[in-house]
Amino acid sequence: MIAAFSPFLALRYLLTRRINLLGVFGVMFAVWAIVLVDSVFTGFVGQIRDDVRSSATDLMLTDLPHDTSYLALRTALVTDEDVVATAPRLRHHGMLQPLRRGRQDNRYQTSSQVDFDHTVNGFATMLGIEPAEEEAVSGLRQWLVRGPEELTRLYTSDFWPSPVFDERAPERKARMLLPNDAEWTARRRAGMPTEADSSRHRSDWPGVVLGWQRVRRMRWFEPAEAFDLLCASFQGGEVNATLHTHSTRVAFAGCFATGHRTFDETMVLMPITTLRSMLGQDAKDPSSIDIVTDVAVRVRAGLSSAQLANCKRRLQALAQAVLRPGSAPCLVADWEEQNQVFLSAVAHEQGMMQFVLFVVMLVAAFVIYATLHMMVVQKVRDIGILAAIGGSPRGIGAVFLLGGLTVAVVGTLLGVGTGVLSALALNDVNDWLHAQTGLELFPRRLFDLREVPCRLAPSWIATVAIGAVVLALVVAFIPSRKAARMHPVEALSHE
Amino acid sequence: MSSPVLQAVAVKKHYRLAKHEIPVLRGIDLSVQAGETVALLGASGAGKSTLLHVLGLLDPPTAGEVHFDGQRVDNLTIGQRAALRHRHVGFVFQFYHLIPELTALQNVLLARMMTTSVWQFWRQRKQAKAAATALLEQVGLGDRLRHRPSELSGGERQRVAIARALLAEPKVVLADEPTGNLDSTTARGVVDLIFEIQRQRGLAFLLVTHDERLAQRCHRIVRMQDGVVVS
Numbered sequence: 001m002i003a004a005f006s007p008f009l010a011l012r013y014l015l016t017r018r019i020n021l022l023g024v025f026g027v028m029f030a031v032w033a034i035v036l037v038d039s040v041f042t043g044f045v046g047q048i049r050d051d052v053r054s055s056a057t058d059l060m061l062t063d064l065p066h067d068t069s070y071l072a073l074r075t076a077l078v079t080d081e082d083v084v085a086t087a088p089r090l091r092h093h094g095m096l097q098p099l100r101r102g103r104q105d106n107r108y109q110t111s112s113q114v115d116f117d118h119t120v121n122g123f124a125t126m127l128g129i130e131p132a133e134e135e136a137v138s139g140l141r142q143w144l145v146r147g148p149e150e151l152t153r154l155y156t157s158d159f160w161p162s163p164v165f166d167e168r169a170p171e172r173k174a175r176m177l178l179p180n181d182a183e184w185t186a187r188r189r190a191g192m193p194t195e196a197d198s199s200r201h202r203s204d205w206p207g208v209v210l211g212w213q214r215v216r217r218m219r220w221f222e223p224a225e226a227f228d229l230l231c232a233s234f235q236g237g238e239v240n241a242t243l244h245t246h247s248t249r250v251a252f253a254g255c256f257a258t259g260h261r262t263f264d265e266t267m268v269l270m271p272i273t274t275l276r277s278m279l280g281q282d283a284k285d286p287s288s289i290d291i292v293t294d295v296a297v298r299v300r301a302g303l304s305s306a307q308l309a310n311c312k313r314r315l316q317a318l319a320q321a322v323l324r325p326g327s328a329p330c331l332v333a334d335w336e337e338q339n340q341v342f343l344s345a346v347a348h349e350q351g352m353m354q355f356v357l358f359v360v361m362l363v364a365a366f367v368i369y370a371t372l373h374m375m376v377v378q379k380v381r382d383i384g385i386l387a388a389i390g391g392s393p394r395g396i397g398a399v400f401l402l403g404g405l406t407v408a409v410v411g412t413l414l415g416v417g418t419g420v421l422s423a424l425a426l427n428d429v430n431d432w433l434h435a436q437t438g439l440e441l442f443p444r445r446l447f448d449l450r451e452v453p454c455r456l457a458p459s460w461i462a463t464v465a466i467g468a469v470v471l472a473l474v475v476a477f478i479p480s481r482k483a484a485r486m487h488p489v490e491a492l493s494h495e
Numbered sequence: 496m497s498s499p500v501l502q503a504v505a506v507k508k509h510y511r512l513a514k515h516e517i518p519v520l521r522g523i524d525l526s527v528q529a530g531e532t533v534a535l536l537g538a539s540g541a542g543k544s545t546l547l548h549v550l551g552l553l554d555p556p557t558a559g560e561v562h563f564d565g566q567r568v569d570n571l572t573i574g575q576r577a578a579l580r581h582r583h584v585g586f587v588f589q590f591y592h593l594i595p596e597l598t599a600l601q602n603v604l605l606a607r608m609m610t611t612s613v614w615q616f617w618r619q620r621k622q623a624k625a626a627a628t629a630l631l632e633q634v635g636l637g638d639r640l641r642h643r644p645s646e647l648s649g650g651e652r653q654r655v656a657i658a659r660a661l662l663a664e665p666k667v668v669l670a671d672e673p674t675g676n677l678d679s680t681t682a683r684g685v686v687d688l689i690f691e692i693q694r695q696r697g698l699a700f701l702l703v704t705h706d707e708r709l710a711q712r713c714h715r716i717v718r719m720q721d722g723v724v725v726s
Contacts, residue, residue, distance in 0.1 A: 004616035016596045389580075
């Protein structure tokens with residue numbers, strides 16, 4: 001039971017001492033900062049996870065030997081009841097070598113130098129895909145819609161959608177060939193030899209689809225801009241392998257955007273047949289194989305975590321059985337495992353941010369401790385009076401404990417209120433500030449965000465509020481214990 | 496006057512200063528009967544205030560016993576001593592000892608809040624307020640209810656302290672030089688008030704004082720010297 005004098009005096013002491021506002025404002029500021037910053041971070045992380053998820057497939061069979069044949073794998077994988085579709089993927093590092101316009105004759109000429117000023121433009125991870133199959137396992141169609149949207153939003157003028165995936169002829173679609181007239185126009189524009197009549201031209205340059213970030217940096221906006229793709233690979237036996245370089249001319253065939261910045265910046269989508277040819281596996285050669293580095297897998301919707309885990313084990317076993325005996329174990333990774341390092345890094349950043357904010361909360365708690373301790377020191381004689389007129393040590397201690405509790409509760413309520421309001425109005429405030437001063441609290445363009453992502457999590461807010469109050473109670477306990485243990489006679493004679 | 500309401504039996508009190516034991520009370524035997532007024536006289540350092548604190552259960556004796564209404568009380572727990580102090584003992588101090596943040600009425604009401612829960616006090620707040628107001632009117636402060644101690648004179652503050660000591664309707668009031676900080680005219684008024692209330696309520700009063708004339712108004716005078724009762 002709390003004696004009536006404890007809350008009564010606690011309130012009186014608080015109301016007559018403005019220094020206690022320091023504690024209230026300290027807690028309020030800390031809670032406000034935690035609620036606001038963490039809601040932004042939660043939104044940010046959520047957005048990143050959504051973007052990463054949209055760039056990944058349900059499952060990815062990876063860590064395959066370099067001579068793995070896709071057809072054999074597919075035949076094995078589709079026997080699993082949970083597998084809906086599979087698609088081959090071939091990854092290889094390469095370089096884009098732009099064909100620059102010559103100064104004299106305005107014709108294309110091959111650059112002999114790597115553009116180190118725009119390294120990100122030059123180097124790329126070439127991702128060979130089979131368009132028809134890829135559509136069935138990934139969000140390729142959405143990527144191709146979102147890519148032009150991003151450029152349109154950036155430049156406020158319509159950007160053309162890639163036509164190569166709408167091609168009806170399977171062979172042309174597999175090579176991602178641009179419409180004949182588009183390539184003919186590009187050739188004419190570059191001054192390259194071509195037919196006099198566009199209707200007689202047949203497209204021949206394999207199409208390459210670039211991430212919108214790369215398109216923006218390279219400032220390539222016309223369809224069928226030609227450039228060279230270069231890569232190097234070791235060929236021959238494992239003992240006598242020699243390094244070969246390969247080059248092929250391709251055409252700019254559109255842009256994509258998954259939202260996953262790393263994926264968009266590094267990946268170049270191209271026909272898997274073209275990449276295989278570059279790596280010495282020409283389809284026209286009877287001894288060539290349909291090599292893959294990964295197999296993307298789409299599984300039945302609605303699988304639970306446990307079912308997915310079982311599915312992964314089954315697929316791994318199926319794949320391993322197809323691989324050459326003695327091969328290193330392959331890996332079946334879900335979308336989180338495919339991006340484990342990146343997602344862990346983001347989660348770690350959020351953890352660090354929460355730690356920093358916890359330190360802010362500790363500072364606020366210290367302010368409460370300091371003000372309460374000061375109050376106890378200044379109220380020694382009052383403590384003696386209370387003891388003399390019958391106050392129990394517990395009741396006397398409760399005066400200061402309740403003082404701390406009141407400061408914490410008021411500060412927390414104000415902090416939660418202002419934090420939630422700030423989070424809700426964040427984009428408006430950000431826009432207004434940007435319009436008025438040119439400053440942005442959260443530079444959205446830095447992260448390619450359309451708006452500041454903000455996700456209020458009620459459970460987190462409740463955790464913060466309870467944590468703030470508990471922390472304040474813990475620190476308030478120290479001065480209140482001191483007050484409770486004070487000797488009444490010594491307190492009464494205190495000067 | 497009947498049985499002793501408050502009794503000290505061979506009470507000793509030592510204080511430790513560094514490695515030295517300082518004896519302040521050297522074996523005090525004292526009884527205060529119900530309705531009796533007793534003056535404790537003695538020079539500074541005689542141990543009067545210490546005895547008052549021991550009898551008021553603010554400070555436990557080093558040796559000996561304290562009895563209240565025939566029951567030994569010095570061996571009670573801190574909480575039990577506080578409750579007993581609240582119910583049966585009123586304190587009046589030389590320096591009034593009021594809470595500066597509270598009004599005169601709130602200072603008196605505080606005595607009612609000591610052992611009642613928030614809910615209990617809320618339910619009986621009107622009766623408590625009426626009782627406190629009546630007491631303040633009785634001590635002549637009916638028009639000063641909402642004044643804080645800093646807005647009251649010394650005599651008025653002591654009257655508030657007396658009202659606070661009486662609110663819980665104690666059996667005994669312990670007053671430590673209640674007029675020691677007042678001018679003679681004000682002191683006379685406070686003393687008159689104390690004895691008037693004592694007569695009306697039949698309280699036992701133990702007054703620590705240097706003032707011989709004040710002591711003469713009590714039923715009995717106990718003189719102390721160097722920690723012992725000399726007469």
